Amino acid sequence: MGSAIIFWILATIAVVTAAMTVLNRNPVRGALMLVAHMLTLAVMYLTLSAQFVAAVQVIVYAGAIMVLVLFTIMLLNLGVTGGGIRSRGAGFVLAVIGALTLTLAMVGGSVWRHGLAPMKATAESLERGGTAxxxxxxxxxxxxxxxxxxxxxxxxxxxxxxxxxxxxxxxxE
Amino acid sequence: MSGSSRFIADLSALYPALALIGASGLILLVMPFLRRCGGNSGSATISGLGVLAALALLIRLPGEGFGATLFAETLVTDSLSTASAFVLLLSGLLAVLIAQSYLKVREIDEPEYYAILLLSMAGAYLMLLANDLLILFLGLELMSFGFYAMAGFARRDGRSGEAALKYFLTGAFASALFLYGIMLIYGVSASTEFAKIQSAVAHGALHTPMGLAGMILIIAGLGFKVAAVPFHQWAPDVYEGAPTSATAFLAATAKIGAFVGLIRVLDVFAGGSQTLIPMLRVLAIATMIYGNLVAIAQTNVKRMLGYSAVAHAGYLLAAMVCVAMHYEGTAGARTNTAAMSASVFYLLAYALAGFGAFGVLAYLSSRDKDVQTLDDLRGLVQRDAPSGYALILFMLSLAGIPATVGFIGKWQIFYAVLIGGDMTLAVTIALTSAMGAYYYLRVVWYAAFESASGPDAPRQVGLTGAGLTVFVSAFATLLLGIVPGLLTGFLQVVK
Incomplete structure (x- = not known):
């Protein structure tokens, strides 16, 4: 039960930060939200006892790649492209429809396979362990x-x- | 046999690819030091020899290993992989020849071009043998990385850089889609191995939204590489902007790798979903109509050939519908062998005509003049009869006029569709081929019946690499067009 509560908390944070990454008009804030998202994923890997993947996630994605992203944003000197969250235009509607469809596909697929319970580490993977x-x-x-x-x-x-x-x-020459 | 010694033994089936990789490594290691003591023809020689060695090794591959899986089920060697590898290496040889003179004339002759070309071919080679989505993806990426770099190789030309950037951005997006599809398929089958996915598909994995989305994304990723509508937007810009030698190479190689990969993927997915065949059919029809329709309006021959590449992808997709029908068991075994060997034969026919046509453009180009518009070809037959007649031959082959290999290829696909019993597709093929004849014949008209507009720019004469490409392609186009039986034994793809 405890692990289920942790999962739902992490899942909420992950979804919210991912949405903020896309919706934010300030590129630096978007990038920082992406860092938060990556770190949340790393914690999720830990709860599945995949230690190695969790560490790699922090070092490579939250660390190296995000530094690169921030560097690029600052090198290009990208400013804020307008206030608040971007919410107008047909592109936005299409994006929302696409995101909802994919989400439904993913959620539907995993519910069909595993029921509503959050995924747990299997006995086999626990025994072998996610160590390096x-x-x-x-x-x-x-x-x-x-x-x-x-x-x-x-x-x-x-x-x-x-x-x-x-x-x-x-x-x- | 222990695991590691089997790994070494399995490498013997990969000797052709290893020859390509070895030649590439040799060029990277040796040529930078030799460049100072004159010329860069060494790179072309090494890569030419590397491809020849790969061809020789492919022909000498032991026959008893057919159908065997290698490297813990990640690769497979069968008649499909061998026949398509033959086509791939043959077009690789033409790609080296065309580059040899074109790069020199355009003064972008650097050893890295050949190293990248060989690695890109090795990537396509892996796609032909893929028995695992992971290998298919890695092969696709290895192939595409080469394309991106080669498209931007003419750094003096702004359009070349534009082509490379556009191709890279859209290609990276398509790769992400493909990878996302692999992830979703992994979600429903817990594997990337074709055999395990196939058994999950048999248990209804594609009836879940997740499996269906995975299948669609994987087919979209491959459809992007072959420029199927609606994933074609990159094609005309890249075909026009890339150096002619690179355009010729990527036109042929991307189709060979991606279509054989598609055949393998269809084998896995067929029968698991009612959406598969209708989806392929819509893709095929849209691609044939759009490619042929838009090509009519083009005045730049490279751009026109870009849209023509879209159209030819449509014909091959029509063959893919028959392949999928066979794997589903809705059509007889005859459809299968007809559609599969028709696809491989068509890939060969397209490669020959494509290399020939781009070879003529490369042959006519000089340092300051990259020949690529219809006006550049005005009165070509009077100015330079051999290349003029060769160009006419390749246009006829692309249009599918009898006595050329293009006709045989198109007829085989048409025949496969007919015995598959798909009338809509058959009618579309016939109608769009007639549309296609218009713009190919317009090039013929410009070359043969218009008079030359001005004096020729000075250019290389004599038997250059591009000239040799044109000669070889023209010879093979005619020979296989008149005696198509020569290769049927070799290209017979029975599975």
Whole structure:
């Protein structure tokens, strides 16, 4: 019961902060709301005993990526584009309809599968645990389908680095 | 066999892709040091040899491994993957040839272009073998990253940068949709493996809103890469702005990777949802009509070929409807083999005609003049007869006129749709092909019957890489158009 209460509290915070990220006209406030959202997600991962994912969520998303986002906002010197929450125009209506449809799809899907109770960590995942060690063993085990994709990602990064260098490099002449 | 030694053994099925990756690494490591001692033809040579080695390794792949899954079920090798890999590597070879002279003429010849091209091909190669949504996604991304960088390679040209940025932003959005779809499918099946998703689909996973949304998003992500309406907006701008050699490459490669990926995904989803086939049919019809209709108004040949790429995606989507019908079991086994091998043959036909047409544009381009408008082609037959006649041949092939490979490809798809019993699609194919003939024949008219407007800009003459591309494509277009039986044995895709 206690975990269910915690889940609903976290879920409310996550949804509200996510909505504030999109609706806020001040980009810096939007970015900070996104940080709050990411941190809430990290706590949710912890309640599912996925410690490693929770830590990565904080370090990579709430930390590194959000710093980058804030840097970009400040470099571009984006000001507030008007007061309060954006709420006019057909685009807004469409966005709301789209968001509601997707939400219904997600909620409907998980209710169909699991009923109304919030998701809990399964006995199996609790036993293996979400530690860095357990994930490391799973990631590098050639019997499991994660090792090969992991290797492919290194190529993806190489391609991204070379591409970014080519596009941003000044001409040598 | 222990896990790690099986991992090593499984690598042997990936030798062609490893050859591409190895050549790419070699270029990145060696060429920056060799650039000072003259020229950059080394990169083109290395990548050409790399693709040739990949082709040789593909042909020598042991036959008994067919249908086997590799790397803990993440990859599969079968006749579909081998046949489409053959088409992919063949078009890769043409892409290297066309780049060899075009980049030099436009003075953007840098070794990174070839390194990115080879990595991008390796990504498409992975898509052909994908047996897991994760691999399909990674292959798609590896392929697309190369496209983004290659589209923006002509940094002196503002339109090239615009093309790269537009392609990157819309492509990243499409990738996000695709990834979101994978997540939703994972939500209903607890796996990204095709076999496990398939068994979840058999238990009604796609009847949930979540599964349905996942399926639609995944098909939308792939539809974006092939420029299916309504995900086509990027295509004309990117085709026009990207360097001609990159346009030719991405036109062919994106279609090969994404359509074979779509065939695999349809195998997984078919039968699980009543929405699938009607959705594909609407996509196919809209894509055929829109692409052909808007292409009529274009005066820039590269842009026109961009809309034509949309139209050709429509014809291939029509074949996908038959593939899905087969997997659902609503059509006979004959439809399947007809539709699947028709798709692979069509991909080959489109690649040949596309490389040929872009090859002519690249061949005619010079440092200050990137040939791409109808006016540039005025009186081409009088000015430069071989390239003029070749261009006419490729336009006829794209339009699907008999005695070219384009006709055989289109006829095979039409035939597959007919035995699938879908009259609406068949009529749309016939009508839009007639519409398409108009704008292809207009290029023929400009090249053959208008008189040249001014003196030629000075350009490279003799047998350049682009010239060789044109020659090879023209030869294959005619040969396969007259004797299509040559490849039926190889492209027979039975599953």
């Amino acid at each position: 060690q357990a994930i490391g063993y799973a990631l590098y085990d050639p019997e499991l389908p994660w090792l090969f994709p992991f290797e492919v990602i290194s190529l993806l990064l190489l391609s991204a680095i070379v591409g970014a260098l080519v596009l941003t490099r000044r001409r040598s």
